[in-house]
Every structure is written in C-alpha cells, then in structure tokens.
Amino acid sequence: MKKVAIEKAFTLIEPSPVVLVTTYDGKKNNIMTISWITVKEFTPEFILVTGPWNYSFHALVKSQECVIAIPSIDLSEKTVKIGACSGSDTDKFEKFELTAVKAESVEAPLIKECIANIECRVTEYIRKHNIFILRGTNAWTDAKRKNRKTFHAVGDGTFIADGRKINHRKIMISKIPEGV
C-alpha cells in the first residue's frame, strides 16, 4: 500500500462510505462495521459513534487506537456480515478470510483487501454521546486497485453504491485547503 498525505485522509472519509474499524485489545485483532462516522472539518480528525453494546468498543477504549479500513463494493456482503457477528466468539479475520497487515503507528492492523486504511488514535471519548474523536496518524491506499467504488448504509438494511463522479471544483476552489 502507498502512503497518502495525512492532510488528504479526510477525502477518504468525507463521502461517508461504510467502513471497517479494526482494533487490537492486547490479545487479538477484531473488526467492526461502522457507518456512523464523519470528518471533523478539513482535518485528519474523525467523529465515530459506537458504544458498549459493541464488543470492539472495549478494545477501542482500552487501546485508544484503531484503523479505519475502507472496503470497496465487492466487499459489501462480507462487510455487512462482519457487522452481524461479534468478536467475542468469532475471529473475524479468519472467518472472513481477510489479511491483517502491520500498521506503522498503531497495534491495530490494516486490512489488505481494503482500498484504503487510516491509522488513528483516540484523542477524546465523549461518553454522554458515544462519540469518539479520532486523529489520523497515517493513511494508506492500494494504488493498484481500479474499482474504487465504495458504498453507503441507509440504515434499513439497504445500501447505495457509488455512482458517477461530478466535478464542482471550480465553484468551491476557495474553500479547499491548499494541496488537496
């Protein structure tokens, strides 16, 4: 995987694809499926919502680290299935035949089969709202992958695949941070 400037990592999250979030609790790797995520301004900071009902939550609180891995549309069924079972009784990397790749700055692993991965540290956990503030430390992309279409959760069990791209860069050029 090829490194992406961390200042550009928000462009991987802002379209709000369904993501896989990996954690390492000191003993084993785990993966959760999340669509409750947004960027926090034009920064490498992200807002992620999860709570104690989720097994990965405890590893996230304990380790204060995770990796946000972005699956493309060909992984949609696997991604939903990952969200429908629990790391408490399932080795999700094994069951779903995914490859854990060593990250550079966190113990949680990258997922090789994803089109991009962002290593993150928890900078704050706002318990009242189940909000985690994450700061990206390294971002990676699989530059060889041509099909980069991701997918979005509706919340009722249906999903929306990425369609055509639209370019409005000229209209909003004054709002885009330099270098993005």
Add this chain to the structure above:
Amino acid sequence: MKKVAIEKAFTLIEPSPVVLVTTYDGKKNNIMTISWITVKEFTPEFILVTGPWNYSFHALVKSQECVIAIPSIDLSEKTVKIGACSGSDTDKFEKFELTAVKAESVEAPLIKECIANIECRVTEYIRKHNIFILRGTNAWTDAKRKNRKTFHAVGDGTFIADGRKINHRKIMISKIPEGV
C-alpha cells in the same frame, strides 16, 4: 410534502448525502451547505460540524433550531454554489430560486425543491469540537419525486452521485430497529 415517522428520519441522513441546512436568525432565512454530518445511532439525533467561520453558525447558536434539507443530484451545482457564498450579503433563497416552506415545529424553513426535510432542535453545542447535537422533531418527504438520487462530497471539489441499490437486509435484520 408527506410526513415521515421521526424514528425513520435517520435513514435519510445515514447514507451521508450533502445537505442544505436552513436557519432563521429572527430576521431572515439563510442556507448553508454541509457534508460534515452523521447519524447518532438508530435515533432521530444527528451530529453536525460547523463553526464561527460560517455565517449560519451564529443563527444556529442563537435560534437553537434548523432544518436539514436533502437535495437530489439535479441540485448539485446549486448546492455547491450555496456553500460558496455567504448569507451575510446574499439572500440565498432569492438568488438560487428556492422556495421556503413553513415548518411545523421550528422557525427555520423547509426547502420545497429538496426531496426531504428534517426539522431539528439543537440539544447541545460542544464548542471545543464545533459539534452540534441535533434532535429531529419532524421529517418530511416529497413522495412524488421519482429521482431520489443524492450526492456525497469528497472534500476536494468532486462529488459522488448515488449509484445502484444493494439489499443486505436479511443479513442485518437483527440489528435494524423495529418498524424501520
């Protein structure tokens, strides 16, 4: 517009389309373009990120209310242009030929040309992170509109239109709240 059960309103936000957010500061209506938004669990609560650099921010803080209006793909250029100018010197409803419709529970207006609108109250403003916690009070959909494709911001001036739908409802049925 037809009322949508507020318990289902999160399905309008979870795919994370670019949205228009209307406010009323006591004197005039305004509109901002936002893609920094996520649902907060399977609830009618939403997390929206904006700050003092945005003219609408002040109306949002003052009134503690807004409407989240969801534009379809045919409004993409207009939506980006709305985000590229300021309510401080522009009547955006007039300039962009949009129709303000009276909401039921807030002073901020619905936008008639959007496929859906959610009336919201601010329940908390977390200044440190520029996070607004919103609670939806009423949701509306234009049931007659057939093209319901929305669009997602990448953050670099490009956007992704909704593509095909995928149904994984059977896999995640145990996670979906009753009635959704």
